[in-house]
Amino acid sequence: MTSNTQFVNPRMAELPDYPFERLRGLLDPLAPPASLDPIALSLGEPQHPYPDFVGEILHANRHLYGKYPPVAGTPEFRQAAADWLIRRYDLPQGMIEADRHIAPCAGTREALFRTAFIAVPPEKARQRPAVLMPNPFYQCYAGAAIAAGAEPIFVSALAENGFLPDFANLDESILARTALVYFCTPANPQGAVADLDYLNRLIALSRQYRFTLVVDECYAEIYNGAPPPGALQACAASGDQDLSGILVFHSLSKRSNVAGLRSGFVAGDPEMLTLYRRLSEYGGNPSPLPVYAAASALWRDEEHVVANRALYAEKFDLAERVLSNRFGFYKPEGGFFLWLDVGDGEAATVELWARAAIKVLPGAYLTTADNTGNGNEESPGDRYIRVAMVHEKAVMEDALARIAQTL
Numbered sequence: 001m002t003s004n005t006q007f008v009n010p011r012m013a014e015l016p017d018y019p020f021e022r023l024r025g026l027l028d029p030l031a032p033p034a035s036l037d038p039i040a041l042s043l044g045e046p047q048h049p050y051p052d053f054v055g056e057i058l059h060a061n062r063h064l065y066g067k068y069p070p071v072a073g074t075p076e077f078r079q080a081a082a083d084w085l086i087r088r089y090d091l092p093q094g095m096i097e098a099d100r101h102i103a104p105c106a107g108t109r110e111a112l113f114r115t116a117f118i119a120v121p122p123e124k125a126r127q128r129p130a131v132l133m134p135n136p137f138y139q140c141y142a143g144a145a146i147a148a149g150a151e152p153i154f155v156s157a158l159a160e161n162g163f164l165p166d167f168a169n170l171d172e173s174i175l176a177r178t179a180l181v182y183f184c185t186p187a188n189p190q191g192a193v194a195d196l197d198y199l200n201r202l203i204a205l206s207r208q209y210r211f212t213l214v215v216d217e218c219y220a221e222i223y224n225g226a227p228p229p230g231a232l233q234a235c236a237a238s239g240d241q242d243l244s245g246i247l248v249f250h251s252l253s254k255r256s257n258v259a260g261l262r263s264g265f266v267a268g269d270p271e272m273l274t275l276y277r278r279l280s281e282y283g284g285n286p287s288p289l290p291v292y293a294a295a296s297a298l299w300r301d302e303e304h305v306v307a308n309r310a311l312y313a314e315k316f317d318l319a320e321r322v323l324s325n326r327f328g329f330y331k332p333e334g335g336f337f338l339w340l341d342v343g344d345g346e347a348a349t350v351e352l353w354a355r356a357a358i359k360v361l362p363g364a365y366l367t368t369a370d371n372t373g374n375g376n377e378e379s380p381g382d383r384y385i386r387v388a389m390v391h392e393k394a395v396m397e398d399a400l401a402r403i404a405q406t407l
């Protein structure tokens, strides 16, 4: 987007067009076949049901909609989140205290974004600070880096590295001015899971170069096999329970299929969380009190999460039957996307929409040219499409068959 007005912050011109805006530009001029029901697999918005108790709790607490909710959330919410973290990652007693180490957020996107304003100083090593992120990347990370005045550095996460970015191998000139690293495990879109060893090396790097480490774990509950480890677990496992500079992000959007409830939390460094809450007092929008009540119950319930995971497992089995040996198909370790190597992701997206009424996202819209100065400026997503396996099994069966027939 360009602007010639003198009134805007010129930094805003660095914001790339959002992927879904680009997708509309690509597909809106085309008409899908009238004989087929369109199926959208472009957006990571789970379509599985959420527990009935969500509606019941919202209704029972409806008298609280008249109250301004506190940015720190309710004690009940903070405790439910802390208890879940301790259970899920087998954390030692005392490592996470609900009131010190947990801050709620109205969905993690905004919290991930806001964190850049806390973590990025005006300069680091007397230069423009760098914010590192994997490439492909969740767009929020890049927008946050730019809005906070940093240079986003896109570190390719390629198949040959198990789709995990190699931050430690970056040039010293980048690492020295790195203020913040965004990392996502399981990764959107490739589903790669970082093991404890990877996480511990990344934590050690954050200590060495004194940058804030954000670990986005919003897909942590959707996995195939062993539960993906988390950054707090890595701290506990290494015996180093110092959480300074470390923040993890968890959301109910994918875990509990309530993307519209807008509820998640940040956990980690208590001093950063104090600042986070402080900044939220100025410009944040905490979740309504009935939402905190429903969210607390969701973090305390595992039954719906187990059932949800089983639904995804069935659909990935199905995808394996329909697509195996094609498009570099693999079952992701975590998350709910297929990341398919179709040769030319944008052309395949057009073809799928025009011929099969299937909407997917070109990998190119989630990636950008590698700017780490490693001599390879390729954008690592161009060959791929991202397929969100978010619909019920019957719909996915139809969609996967159409993909296999069309490409």
Ligand SMILES: Cc1ncc(COP(=O)(O)O)c(C=O)c1O
Residues within 6 Å of the ligand: 044, 106, 107, 108, 109, 110, 138, 184, 188, 216, 218, 250, 251, 252, 253, 259, 263, 264
């Ligand atoms: C990698 C990643 N992080 C964070 C989010 C934000 O989720 P929410 O704001 O619903 O918690 C998303 C949503 O799609 C995502 O894909």
